[in-house]
Amino acid sequence: MSLKSIFIYFIFIPSSFACSTCTVGDPTLNLMGAEKSFEGRLRFSADYLSRIEKMGLEHFNQTKLTEQRLTLGLGYAWDEKLNLSMRLPLVRKQLQFVNLAEQTHSGIGDLDISAKLTISSDEQHSHRHLWGIIGGSRLPTAQKINNLDIDGQSGTGAFVPNLGIWYGFYQYPYFLYASGVYHYAFEGFDNFKAGEAVISTLAGQVAFNHSLAFQLALETRWSKQNKTDNQTDPDSGGTLGFLSPKLIYSITPDILLNIGVQIPVIKKLKGNHQEDTTLQFGVVYDF
Amino acid sequence: MIFKVFFISLIFIINLTGCGGGGSSTTIQEGITVSFGATPLSTTQKLPIGNKTFKTTEGVQITLKKAFLVIWSVKLETECSSSNFAQWFDWLIPQAFAHAQETPTQLGVPNVIDILSDDGNILKLGDIYPPPSTYCGATVELMKADEDTQYLPKETPMLNKVLYIEGEYFPIGQNEAIPFIIDLAKTPRPRNLKFPVSLILSSTKRTAQINFQINYDRWFDGVDFNALTEETQKDFLLNNVTNSLKYQSGV
Numbered sequence: 001m002s003l004k005s006i007f008i009y010f011i012f013i014p015s016s017f018a019c020s021t022c023t024v025g026d027p028t029l030n031l032m033g034a035e036k037s038f039e040g041r042l043r044f045s046a047d048y049l050s051r052i053e054k055m056g057l058e059h060f061n062q063t064k065l066t067e068q069r070l071t072l073g074l075g076y077a078w079d080e081k082l083n084l085s086m087r088l089p090l091v092r093k094q095l096q097f098v099n100l101a102e103q104t105h106s107g108i109g110d111l112d113i114s115a116k117l118t119i120s121s122d123e124q125h126s127h128r129h130l131w132g133i134i135g136g137s138r139l140p141t142a143q144k145i146n147n148l149d150i151d152g153q154s155g156t157g158a159f160v161p162n163l164g165i166w167y168g169f170y171q172y173p174y175f176l177y178a179s180g181v182y183h184y185a186f187e188g189f190d191n192f193k194a195g196e197a198v199i200s201t202l203a204g205q206v207a208f209n210h211s212l213a214f215q216l217a218l219e220t221r222w223s224k225q226n227k228t229d230n231q232t233d234p235d236s237g238g239t240l241g242f243l244s245p246k247l248i249y250s251i252t253p254d255i256l257l258n259i260g261v262q263i264p265v266i267k268k269l270k271g272n273h274q275e276d277t278t279l280q281f282g283v284v285y286d287f
Numbered sequence: 288m289i290f291k292v293f294f295i296s297l298i299f300i301i302n303l304t305g306c307g308g309g310g311s312s313t314t315i316q317e318g319i320t321v322s323f324g325a326t327p328l329s330t331t332q333k334l335p336i337g338n339k340t341f342k343t344t345e346g347v348q349i350t351l352k353k354a355f356l357v358i359w360s361v362k363l364e365t366e367c368s369s370s371n372f373a374q375w376f377d378w379l380i381p382q383a384f385a386h387a388q389e390t391p392t393q394l395g396v397p398n399v400i401d402i403l404s405d406d407g408n409i410l411k412l413g414d415i416y417p418p419p420s421t422y423c424g425a426t427v428e429l430m431k432a433d434e435d436t437q438y439l440p441k442e443t444p445m446l447n448k449v450l451y452i453e454g455e456y457f458p459i460g461q462n463e464a465i466p467f468i469i470d471l472a473k474t475p476r477p478r479n480l481k482f483p484v485s486l487i488l489s490s491t492k493r494t495a496q497i498n499f500q501i502n503y504d505r506w507f508d509g510v511d512f513n514a515l516t517e518e519t520q521k522d523f524l525l526n527n528v529t530n531s532l533k534y535q536s537g538v
Contacts, residue, residue: 059418061391098391099416100490101318107311145313154311 041077045087046070047282051262054274055151055235056098062272064096065151069109080118081132087112088141091154103152110155111141116166131167134181138162140188150192150228158188164199173207195224195237203244210250217244219262225270234271241266242278256284319488320416321495323361324409325400326535328500333406341504346459349507353453354402355445356501356528359430361412362393367423367481392417397436399445402503409498410438419489424481427499427532429525431472448472450528456512467515473522475529482534498535505531 048070056062069092075085089109096102114136120129142155150156164181179201185194203217218241225237246260259281267275329341339351389395396413404410431449432439439445450471455464486495506527514520 059420097318097416098418099318099320100316100419100493101416102316103314105311105313107313143311145311147315148313 042287043075045073049280051278052276095152107154156188175205197223238269323412324498502531
């Protein structure tokens with residue numbers, strides 16, 4: 001894998017699920033990258049994350065969600081401008097309720113498909129500026145488990161189409177990336193409807209050498225409150241921002257490893273809702 | 288060639304997810320559950336279903352031909368030393384309109400209790416799912432019924448009523464029964480009840496049944512039947528009704 005690939009790797013930020021229905025970060029970039037791709041490129045990724053989310057008041061009505069998620073991805077470059085990808089999460093969730101009830105579930109989550117189109121490649125300046133649009137949808141492929149809380153399901157069982165724009169600036173050893181994506185969720189399991197969300201990513205990366213790079217991202221999510229049977233969940237919605245430092249290391253030219261954390265720094269969530277630091281690591285392989 | 292690999296992988300994943308997730312596992316462990324119940328109960332003898340006849344402490348014989356009471360909410364308490372739990376006289380508080388809130392420690396489903404049902408026959412009010420703790424008592428609120436109230440009677444409209452009674456009484460020394468109707472929508476102060484033994488809920492004690500008895504034969508003690516239409520007597524009656532709520536063993 002070339003230095004350029006490492007250089008743009010900060011984009012390989014795995015999708016992290018800041019709630020059962022929402023994402024923070026730019027998942028399309030994990031597979032597609034931000035560089036100008038070449039026709040026929042096939043890329044595989046595996047991303048692991050571990051996180052804890054708490055909803056409600058402690059010792060009163062708090063529910064604690066512990067989640068481990070392995071997301072397998074496959075990306076394909078149709079041509080230099082169009083990238084396609086699909087991502088399938090394998091999820092393990094444990095819900096602990098205030099009355100000591102517990103629900104543990106492992107299963108396949110909702111399949112995510114997306115496309116990323118480069119509209120402007122700035123050929124006058126050696127492709128220093130790239131920008132384009134991102135679009136796709138999460139598909140209701142998760143199996144609904146009866147008697148399991150919606151937060152304990154491996155997916156929401158809803159179509160979640162999304163559309164946004166992205167921009168990348170490349171000047172070795174620095175790289176800058178920004179994106180904003182709007183998500184609209186249809187009704188899923190148990191008449192649950194996630195609130196509309198806007199997810200943004202602003203990230204910078206510096207390469208120390210040809211094998212090692214450091215990236216720092218600010219990933220935010222603004223969302224409306226979730227609804228079940230048209231009843232608003234008071235402990236949902238609001239604005240959340242993560243500071244995400246990450247190390248990227250190239251083992252071989254075709255294999256990249258990454259490890260990082262997402263530290264919640266903007267916590268303007270509605271109701272009683274708390275997200276802890278997320279741990280994540282992953283691998284990307286170019287065929 | 289590569290596109291074929293991509294396409295085949297896509298088909299594979301869709302098939303995998305479409306076939307039920309390709310294998311999943313789920314375990315569900317029940318947590319702490321507290322069930323509430325209530326029953327009408329005479330303090331002298333158990334009376335069967337139907338009209339209830341009894342005497343007040345003054346010796347007035349009462350027969351209830353219809354009697355419904357609305358229990359609005361029940362809440363488990365961890366602190367019972369406050370003044371709220373003192374047995375001082377319960378004055379009426381202004382009417383409340385908000386729906387009872389359902390929380391892990393509070394049953395927010397209102398229930399209509401038919402006082403003419405069997406004495407001792409427990410009516411299920413509902414379940415709550417509280418956190419582990421030591422609970423020393425419960426607070427019971429009486430308030431007028433709304434559309435979400437359970438056990439609303441078909442013949443007697445109980446919406447916006449907290450207490451409805453049709454009956455008759457025999458004044459002392461007289462043989463002629465005098466009918467009366469009481470229809471109240473006022474909200475009395477909550478009834479605070481201490482448990483004789485604290486209820487300790489934990490990982491090893493996950494279920495409990497808490498029942499309340501309604502000693503309806505004490506409702507008219509001290510009531511001036513000649514002034515039954517006056518507000519003071521209605522308030523006095525409602526205070527008796529509140530105080531007739533007792534904790535019944537079963538914790």
